[in-house]
Structure formats: C-alpha cells, structure tokens
Amino acid sequence: TEEQDYRARVEGADLPEHVRKAALAEVDKLERTSEQSPEVGWIRTWLDTVLEMPWNERTEDSYDITGARAVLDADHAGLDDVKERITEYLAVRRRRADRGLGVVGGRRSGAVLALVGPPGVGKTSLGESVARAMGREFVRVALGGVRDEAEIRGHRRTYVGALPGRIVRAISEAGSMNPVVLLDEIDKVGADYRGDPTAALLEVLDPAQNHTFRDHYLEVELDLSDVVFLATANVLESIPGPLLDRMELVRLDGYTEDEKVTIARDHLLPRQVERAGLTSEDVTITEPTLRKLAGEYTREAGVRQLERSLARILRKVTARVALDETTLPVTVDVPDLRTYLGSPKHTPESAERTAVPGVATGLAVTGAGGDVLFVEASLASPGTGASGVTLTGQLGDVMKESAQIALSYLRSNDERAEALADRGVHIHVPAGAVPKDGPSAGVTMTTALASLLSGRPVRSDVAMTGEVSLTGRVLPIGGVKQKLLAAHRAGITTVLLPQRNEPDLDDVPDSVLAELTVHLVADVREALDLAL
Numbered sequence: 001t002e003e004q005d006y007r008a009r010v011e012g013a014d015l016p017e018h019v020r021k022a023a024l025a026e027v028d029k030l031e032r033t034s035e036q037s038p039e040v041g042w043i044r045t046w047l048d049t050v051l052e053m054p055w056n057e058r059t060e061d062s063y064d065i066t067g068a069r070a071v072l073d074a075d076h077a078g079l080d081d082v083k084e085r086i087t088e089y090l091a092v093r094r095r096r097a098d099r100g101l102g103v104v105g106g107r108r109s110g111a112v113l114a115l116v117g118p119p120g121v122g123k124t125s126l127g128e129s130v131a132r133a134m135g136r137e138f139v140r141v142a143l144g145g146v147r148d149e150a151e152i153r154g155h156r157r158t159y160v161g162a163l164p165g166r167i168v169r170a171i172s173e174a175g176s177m178n179p180v181v182l183l184d185e186i187d188k189v190g191a192d193y194r195g196d197p198t199a200a201l202l203e204v205l206d207p208a209q210n211h212t213f214r215d216h217y218l219e220v221e222l223d224l225s226d227v228v229f230l231a232t233a234n235v236l237e238s239i240p241g242p243l244l245d246r247m248e249l250v251r252l253d254g255y256t257e258d259e260k261v262t263i264a265r266d267h268l269l270p271r272q273v274e275r276a277g278l279t280s281e282d283v284t285i286t287e288p289t290l291r292k293l294a295g296e297y298t299r300e301a302g303v304r305q306l307e308r309s310l311a312r313i314l315r316k317v318t319a320r321v322a323l324d325e326t327t328l329p330v331t332v333d334v335p336d337l338r339t340y341l342g343s344p345k346h347t348p349e350s351a352e353r354t355a356v357p358g359v360a361t362g363l364a365v366t367g368a369g370g371d372v373l374f375v376e377a378s379l380a381s382p383g384t385g386a387s388g389v390t391l392t393g394q395l396g397d398v399m400k401e402s403a404q405i406a407l408s409y410l411r412s413n414d415e416r417a418e419a420l421a422d423r424g425v426h427i428h429v430p431a432g433a434v435p436k437d438g439p440s441a442g443v444t445m446t447t448a449l450a451s452l453l454s455g456r457p458v459r460s461d462v463a464m465t466g467e468v469s470l471t472g473r474v475l476p477i478g479g480v481k482q483k484l485l486a487a488h489r490a491g492i493t494t495v496l497l498p499q500r501n502e503p504d505l506d507d508v509p510d511s512v513l514a515e516l517t518v519h520l521v522a523d524v525r526e527a528l529d530l531a532l
C-alpha cells in the first residue's frame, strides 16, 4: 500500500534521527487516517517535502584559496578590493573550519557578507562566483517585495495551500546542506500586518540560533550552520538596524569608463555574441565603439544598460545576416552606432543648464548610483506680492532645511540678500517627480542663490556637494566615490568637496582623479569664490 511505500522510503532514506522519528510518526498518522480525509493529502505533501530535503548531503569544499581567487578573477574584471575582501573572508572561514571552530558569531561578526551598491555593478553575479570559488552549490533567494514572515519561515501545515518558506525551498533546490545562499535585494524587504520578515531573517543569519532553524511548515529542526549566506542591497537606509548589525558591508560603487570598456570587451561582449548565435570570428565591436557606448549611449554606475545595448546591436547583426543585408564577418565601428542604436542618448547638459544665473550643479547619490542634479533658484516678479521661500521637486525635510539654511546664511552675509526677503524666492530641484533628500545639497543651494543675487552664472564645469551650517561651515557628506564617478561621467572637470571628506578620495580611482580638479573647501565662502 501507499503507507507501506512511505514507510519503506523513510526507513531507507538517510535522515537525521529527529527527522526520521517525525517522519515515521507521520506515516503512522497516515495509516490511521481515512482515505477520504483531506489530511491525507497534507501528510503526503509533507512527507514528500521532507524526503526531498538533502538532509545529510554535503558538497566537498574546494580547499584552495589561490584557486578561489583565480575563479573570482576569471568571472569579473576589476573590483580588486572587493575580491580581496571576499578572499580574506574565505581564508578566515577555511582556517576556522580546519581548526574545528564555527563561524564567528555575534554583532559585527562578519558572518554575512553584504554586497552593497547601485544596479548592474555585479553584486548578484559575484555571489554566484563566490559559490564557484568555494566549490559549493548556489541558490539565489529573491527578497524584493517580501512582506510576509511566512515567506521566509513557511506557513503552518493547517493553513490551506501551506508551503515551506524560502529558506527551506532554497536548501531543497541546492540539494546540499552547505550551499551558498544569496539573499538578493535584502534592502527591499518590507513589513506589514502579516508579520515582519526581518525577525525570521535575523534568526536565519544568527550563528547562535541557525543550527536549529524551525520552518513553520517543516516543523522539524533544520541545521543551517554550514550555509554560507551572502546578501545584496542597493542602499543601506532601508535595511533594519538589527539586520545591518549582522552584516559586513562590501561596497561596489560603480565603474569608470575605462573599467566599463574592459568589462564589455572581456565579459559582456563574448556572452552576448554567443547569445545572438554568433562567434567571436563573426563579429568585431571595436574598442572606440565600446567607449562611445559606455560614455554617450548609456549613463549608469554599473554596466547593465551597456550589456543591453550590446545585445541589441548583436541581435540586429544576426537579423541583417539572415535578411541578406550583410555578410559575416561584421565589424561595428563608431559611425555604425547611429544605424544600430540611433543618436546618443546622453550628452553633457551642464553647460546648457547653468547658462543662466541661479542654477548650480550638485552631486547626489540615489538608489541608481551617483548622479548630477541641478538646483534652480529664481526670484518672483516684483509686485506679485510673493514672499518667503517656495520649494519644489519633492524635497524631503532635511533638504528643505538646507534651503532655509542657505537663505539664512546669505541674508546675514550678503547685503543684496534683502531682495530675497521682499520678493520671495523659488528653489526647484529637477527631476520634479523623483523624491530627494539629505543635507548634501547645502553648498549647491547656497551657490545657486548667490548666483541669483549676483546675476553671475555658475561655472558650468563645476559640480559640488557638501552640507552647510548656519555659520557657513562646510560639513562632510557620504558617497564620495559614487559622486565623483557621476561627475566624471557627466563631463564635469572641477568638483568642490568638503575638506573633511579628504580621506574618502583614497577610494576614488586614480584615472578619475587625474581628470578632475578637486577643491577641498571648509567654508562655503570658498565654494562661492570658486564657483562664481
């Protein structure tokens, strides 16, 4: 009978003792339950789920750290500090395992490496490389939009349509108890009335608890202590503090144009050539073409759009060959880009935007990486009765305060500023539909207003970032590398940076610093002198 069948499978399976006991109890229950009862279906599904789990399966780790580093190097160009950090992590893990020690526990333990950075910089694909480097199975758990604790920990079996949670499903998919599990987009986990997934994730990531993880569906304890958990995130702000405490952050801030060209040539192009059904003999895309694609057809911190553009070109090549419009081999050179992709999408706009007084170029970090933004200030026409300050562009509270501070500073330091009080001033930060916040636009706002007062346009090759205090001191800000990469992408040549951010320049690639003049300013007066 079916029950005997299950009994034989449970007895024959390689199960930990506590699982075998629980499974046999279920088989007993199955025997006692009438065929008609809906419970029969639930019990069978549960038994199938338990029997499919790789309870005693473990893959053998590759023990060679040199080899691991070689795998990381083969899969990704550049990213030296990231690879170094991952190599250290693997080496420490290996050494502790050899000495019979567990993973380091507790706060700030580095138990979980989190790869943090803008889209398309290779966070997910690095996770995959780590698995390859360790010789382990890889599973990605997409956490974007997960709002329900049961998604992580499963539903109780009495629940209609109950399923185990994502962690159990990941282990089952991996087919081993020691895979690399990538918790992808951990910053996009939300909480609502169905319970907070964060609590469940905390338990999963806690070395003191995760050897006895309990999924609500599975009920039997699951040992997650051999799993290597990695996480990825675009931004840190939306990650709950306790979760952040468990993670060791590794930042990927984006690539320079040179780096993008190398990545495209060595990684993206070969992959997309193959995807289009072509070979490397069939088609050549020249290096100047790759550079133009990176510089003018795409403007991003990572390489996702660049990869898409390559895919588009190669699809068109394949189609043209099929339609007898051309014959292989094909070479795609700079002038051909217009035929394949139309005209360039991104041309430097700073010169045009800052041509009138009252507009200054700022640098910001958004979820998509660094970007330039323009702060526009204008005076209301005389006699309209307007007064005070109007702020638009979906500015957050902190950014609104920066505008007030800029205004107050100018009122007490510039006699012409009286005009502002009487006539009313309007400050707008396009794009109007994108919410913005943070204090780092202080210098930019002050400069835009000062430009308005003096009637002198701001230098178009200058971009700036920095918080301003009421007395005009320039305070340090975050995201220096992302901001400087964005300035460089946008064709800016001079950047005004808070004096106290000087140490952060160490993180910025030399090739970018070589093409930028960076002025360190301590007082907003210095910024105004340089920008106007």
Ligand code: ATP
Residues within 6 Å of the ligand: 075, 076, 077, 078, 079, 117, 118, 119, 120, 121, 122, 123, 124, 125, 126, 232, 233, 234, 263, 267, 268, 302, 303, 304, 307
């Ligand atoms: P998102 O935040 O949007 O999920 P991501 O950082 O996870 O982005 P990936 O999907 O990992 O980005 O990377 C996009 C593509 O770019 C992948 O095909 C990846 O292999 C490739 N790529 C990114 N960086 C590099 C690199 N340094 N070397 C080689 N390929 C790279």
Ligand code: MG
Residues within 6 Å of the ligand: 123, 124, 125, 184, 232
């Ligand atoms: Mg990703």
